[in-house]
Amino acid sequence: MATVATNIGIMDKAYFVGRNEILTWINATLHLHLTRIEEAASGAVQCQMMDMTHPGVVPMHKVNFDAKTEYDMIQNYKVLQEVCTKLKIEKHIEVNKLIKGRPLDNLEFLQWLKRYCDSMNGGIVNENYNPEQRRCKGLKERNTKGPHKPSKSLQTNIVPNISSIDGGESVGPRQGKVPSGGENSAGQIDALTEQIMELKLSVDHLEKERDFYFTKLRDIEKLCQSPELDQLPVTTSIRNILYSADAKESSAEAKDPEANQ
Structure with a gap:
C-alpha cells in the first residue's frame, strides 16, 4: 500500500x-x-x-x-x-x-x-x-459517543425539520388544532427532544471552538514572553493587540506601538 x-x-x-x-x-x-x-x-x-x-x-x-x-x-x-x-x-x-x-x-x-x-x-x-x-x-x-451536530452539508438530511418553539407558550400544533391521535403527540415530543439536543450540541461545539482559539492565543502570548523576542517592536505590537480592551484600541496600538510607552 x-x-x-x-x-x-x-x-x-x-x-x-x-x-x-x-x-x-x-x-x-x-x-x-x-x-x-x-x-x-x-x-x-x-x-x-x-x-x-x-x-x-x-x-x-x-x-x-x-x-x-x-x-x-x-x-x-x-x-x-x-x-x-x-x-x-x-x-x-x-x-x-x-x-x-x-x-x-x-x-x-x-x-x-x-x-x-x-x-x-x-x-x-x-x-x-x-x-x-x-x-x-x-x-x-x-x-451516541460524543456531542456533534447532524450533517447538513455533504450528506442528505437525516433529522426531520423541526418547527420553532415560541417562548412562554405551551407546545402544540399551530392555529389551535388539536392532535388527531397519539402518534402526532409522540411525533412532536420526539421533534422537541431532538431540537433540545441540537441546542445542547451547539453550545458544546461553541465551547470547543472557544477553547481551541484560546489555546492558540495563549501560545502566542508565551512566544512573546520569550527573552529573544521580548524587546522586538513586532512583539510589542502583538502584546498590544492581545491585551487591548476593544477592537478600536487594538487597531490604534498596533499602528503605533510606542504610543503607550
Missing part, C-alpha cells in the same frame, strides 16, 4: 485529471452533489473515500460531515492521517492549506486520492459499499 502511494509523483498522469472529472468521481462514488472542489476541504470526503477503499479501517463515527470551522476540519484530517499511518501510506497531508479551501491545493490532493483509490481497486467501485448507509451509521455512532 505504501509503495502505491509513494510512487505517485508530481508528474504522474493523476495530476492532469480535471476538476470536473474529480467532482463526477466523488459524486458518483459517494452519492453526493458537490459542485466545487473546495466543498471537499473539510476532509470528510477523503475519509469516506478511504472507508470505501479499505472497509472497516476508518472510524466513521469520528468523521464530521458538517465540519465548517477549522477546528472540526482538523479533527477530520487527524482521522485521515491516522488511517494513512495504520495502512503505512507515506503521504504528507498539508492540512493548513487544505482547510483554507483553496481550489488548487484541494484539487491536487483529490487527484492523488483518486489515483490511490484507483490503484487499489482497479477503478472499480465496490458495489457492496453503501455510502449513504455508512454516513448514517457513522452519524448515529457519533451522536
Whole structure:
C-alpha cells in the first residue's frame, strides 16, 4: 500500500485529471452533489473515500460531515492521517492549506486520492459499499459517543425539520388544532427532544471552538514572553493587540506601538 502511494509523483498522469472529472468521481462514488472542489476541504470526503477503499479501517463515527470551522476540519484530517499511518501510506497531508479551501491545493490532493483509490481497486467501485448507509451509521455512532451536530452539508438530511418553539407558550400544533391521535403527540415530543439536543450540541461545539482559539492565543502570548523576542517592536505590537480592551484600541496600538510607552 505504501509503495502505491509513494510512487505517485508530481508528474504522474493523476495530476492532469480535471476538476470536473474529480467532482463526477466523488459524486458518483459517494452519492453526493458537490459542485466545487473546495466543498471537499473539510476532509470528510477523503475519509469516506478511504472507508470505501479499505472497509472497516476508518472510524466513521469520528468523521464530521458538517465540519465548517477549522477546528472540526482538523479533527477530520487527524482521522485521515491516522488511517494513512495504520495502512503505512507515506503521504504528507498539508492540512493548513487544505482547510483554507483553496481550489488548487484541494484539487491536487483529490487527484492523488483518486489515483490511490484507483490503484487499489482497479477503478472499480465496490458495489457492496453503501455510502449513504455508512454516513448514517457513522452519524448515529457519533451522536451516541460524543456531542456533534447532524450533517447538513455533504450528506442528505437525516433529522426531520423541526418547527420553532415560541417562548412562554405551551407546545402544540399551530392555529389551535388539536392532535388527531397519539402518534402526532409522540411525533412532536420526539421533534422537541431532538431540537433540545441540537441546542445542547451547539453550545458544546461553541465551547470547543472557544477553547481551541484560546489555546492558540495563549501560545502566542508565551512566544512573546520569550527573552529573544521580548524587546522586538513586532512583539510589542502583538502584546498590544492581545491585551487591548476593544477592537478600536487594538487597531490604534498596533499602528503605533510606542504610543503607550
